[in-house]
Amino acid sequence: MNAPHAPDYRQAPQAPQWPRRTPPSPPSLRLLAMLQEGVALDEQGHVQQAMSRFQQATQHHPDSADAWAALGMTQYHLFGAAAAEASFQRALQIDPGRVDVIEKFGIALQEQRRYEDAALVFERLLQLAPAYPLAAGRLLHCKMLIADWTRAETLQARVEQAIESGHNAAEPFGLQGYCRSPSLLRRAAAQYSATYHPPRRELQRPPVIGYGPKIRIGYVSGEFRQQATSILLTQVLELHDRSRFDIVAFDNGWDDGSPLRRRIEACVDELVPIRGLPHLAAAQAVRERGVDVLVNLNGHFGQARSHLFALRPAPLQVNYLGFPGTIGAPYIDYLIADHTVIPEAQRMHYVEKIAYLPDCYQPNDSTRQIAATPARRSDIGLPEDAFVFCCLNNVYKIVPAVFDVWMRVLRQVPRSVLMLYSDTPATQDNLRREAQARGVAAGRLHFAGNLPHDQHLARLRLADLFLDTWPYNAHTTGSDALWAGLPVLTCAGETFPSRVGASLLQTVGLPELVTHTPVAYEALAVTLATQSKQLIALREKLAAQLSHSLLYDTRRYTRNLEGLYHAMVDRARAGLPPALLR
Structure with missing residues (x-):
């Protein structure tokens, strides 16, 4: 469809040039x-x-x-x-x-x-x-x-x-x-x-918990494809005990044709496309399948379907994985977390009842493969003889205060560079300009673009130390780095997203890389970059622990998750309301 040029939004905000017209006449x-x-x-x-x-x-x-x-x-x-x-x-x-x-x-x-x-x-x-x-x-x-x-x-x-x-x-x-x-x-x-997304009452009857031999779990996501949530969750879907659970995936996204999508389709009992359905029809699709526990994998992120949950199509509704925080709605009963991301003293900041997993709340796929390439730093434009800090988080997680710390670290560590994730020239220009304003040469920033996931993991192996962001830590990227053998230095805050790094590191057995102030974070970054024996010891410790780490024991994780689903359903069958689960 061809249309006339839109108003010129590219004028400076202080003096916008906007078309002026008389008010349109009333519609006929x-x-x-x-x-x-x-x-x-x-x-x-x-x-x-x-x-x-x-x-x-x-x-x-x-x-x-x-x-x-x-x-x-x-x-x-x-x-x-x-x-x-x-x-x-x-x-x-x-x-x-x-x-x-x-x-x-x-x-x-x-x-x-x-x-x-x-x-x-x-x-x-x-x-x-x-x-x-x-x-x-x-x-x-x-x-x-x-x-x-x-x-x-x-x-x-x-x-x-x-x-x-x-x-x-x-x-x-x-x-x-x-x-x-x-x-x-x-x-x-x-x-x-x-x-x-206020509560809605269009459905004709309240949801009823099932009493069959199996619990029916419905996962709702707009990201059943090559995306961070599915990268983490797919092996859990594959490992669900089919003698005790039926698994239905309600897809609010699309088929991207990826191998990960094919794995998801193969491991669930049914994949129901709901993207094109009206909210009420999508809710009825959930009801028709007798779902006991409906899991919201989006929350307020991505291709969410919040109106579906507002209709209360299932007797139990759970916030899990995709959004690190409270959805803030009365129709979401539980939030799955761990004791690090939500300490007991902070439960009042979450509308849902907390269902605690014993280790890290984040699942992982222990079958992830690491490619053979890139094999050398020069393959991705990095200097072979430099100390390479990296942070491959999304750029929106880099706040100015964090960047200040990073630039001070670079100034204290000669021949060090920082690899960041960006494929946007304007973003790269902005970050180079910010580095120069802090006394760091623009050439010390190196930018990494998008790669297939196995090559992304190989690229992480080429760095020396991962510098985490806060108040929104590395989540999938953090567990990717650890899986690739790259130590992650984090700074824990008070919010859920600011404590994920600490949860990952404690579960993988590297609590010494958790700091609690920017000053301590900066000092440890400089120490690890200038005292090679300490960093080598950390890398060796991580490598030795990966094969038996709880962070990547997906089978144990899945059994613990299923235990929470059972506890939720047992309470509902007993006529009890949702409550704290430990």
């Missing part, structure tokens, strides 16, 4: 009828027919921002962000002040990883509507995704103050990247869930 009765019919079809689950009505509306009323906006939203839900972009642009060319469409346009750009463009759109949104829900948080998250830290401190204070005042200022997942307060994370999640 014919247009209103077409739009209402499209909305009704959409609500009934007839999305293709709804899109046809909205397309007809744009053809008969090409100057209607309402018609283009409605078409864009339907295209977005059916085909994704790229398919909707032109319609959102057309709506804004007609009515540049439509803040709801500006928001959707920004989200569409963000989902296409056009973070600079999305940030400019959210800047414009905040100029037009300073209190617009989630806008400040979305702007800050987009800036963090490209390491654009201009005004980051001011934006963070704005977001956190708004949340304290009871406003939805940030999506819970983006907030976790920089927020250090577990109480504020709970408040944000609860406000977000209450506003956007």
Whole structure:
């Protein structure tokens, strides 16, 4: 679909150039009828027919921002962000002040990883509507995704103050990247869930726990493909005891054709595609299969299906793995954790009842293969004779305070370099500029792009020490590094995502690499880089422990997880409410 050029979002935020038009005339009765019919079809689950009505509306009323906006939203839900972009642009060319469409346009750009463009759109949104829900948080998250830290401190204070005042200022997942307060994370999640995913009562009867010989577990995810959650979980799915459990996967994502996807399809009893289903139909699909425990693998992350859980299709609903924190909703009964990521004294910061695993909460796939290449540092552009620090976390986890520490470490360790993960030129330029501002030559930063997972593991072997981020630690990347034999240095905070590194290291048998202040973290990083005997001893200890480490004993982990599912179901069968499980 061809559309006129959108408003120029690339102007400087201080002086935006935005088309000015007189307010559009009121819609005709014919247009209103077409739009209402499209909305009704959409609500009934007839999305293709709804899109046809909205397309007809744009053809008969090409100057209607309402018609283009409605078409864009339907295209977005059916085909994704790229398919909707032109319609959102057309709506804004007609009515540049439509803040709801500006928001959707920004989200569409963000989902296409056009973070600079999305940030400019959210800047414009905040100029037009300073209190617009989630806008400040979305702007800050987009800036963090490209390491654009201009005004980051001011934006963070704005977001956190708004949340304290009871406003939805940030999506819970983006907030976790920089927020250090577990109480504020709970408040944000609860406000977000209450506003956007409140409990719903459309199902005709309450869910009933089953009494059959097997417990039926339903896993709901939008990431049943080559993605971090499935990388961690797939072997657990394969090892579930089929004499005691039936396993159903409810797929809110897509088939990426990967070997990991084929493994998931082969190991579950049924894989049910729900991405194209209306919420009520998806909930009925869960009910029809008699699921006892419905597991939310997304929370507030990724291709989530929160409305499904809001309909309460299963008697027990569990928050697990994909989102490291509370969902903040009354219809989620349990959160699976361990005693490190959620100490007993911090349980009040979580709406769910905590179900504790005895070791690390994070599962791992002990069958992961490490490729033979890259075999040398020169294969990926690293100097052979340097000390190589690395952090292959997503860039949004790098906050300025952490980068300050890293640059001080580089200045204290001659002939050291830092390998970071980024395939975006703008992000790399921003980080090089930030390094130079801290007295470190830009050439000491090396950037690693995306690789197949087995080659990613091989690449980790080429580094000397993994420097963790905080307050959002390495999660899958952290256990990947340890599996590859690379020691991880972490700094533990108070929030769930800031304590995952500590959980991984304690379970793998390297608690000496857990620090609790930036000062201690910095000092230990310098010590390990300048006193080779200490680091060699740590690497040898890690190598000796990997074969029998609890962190990679997936069979033991699966039995412990199943024990929690049994305990949840036993309580429900006894007529007891959810409660703390140890």
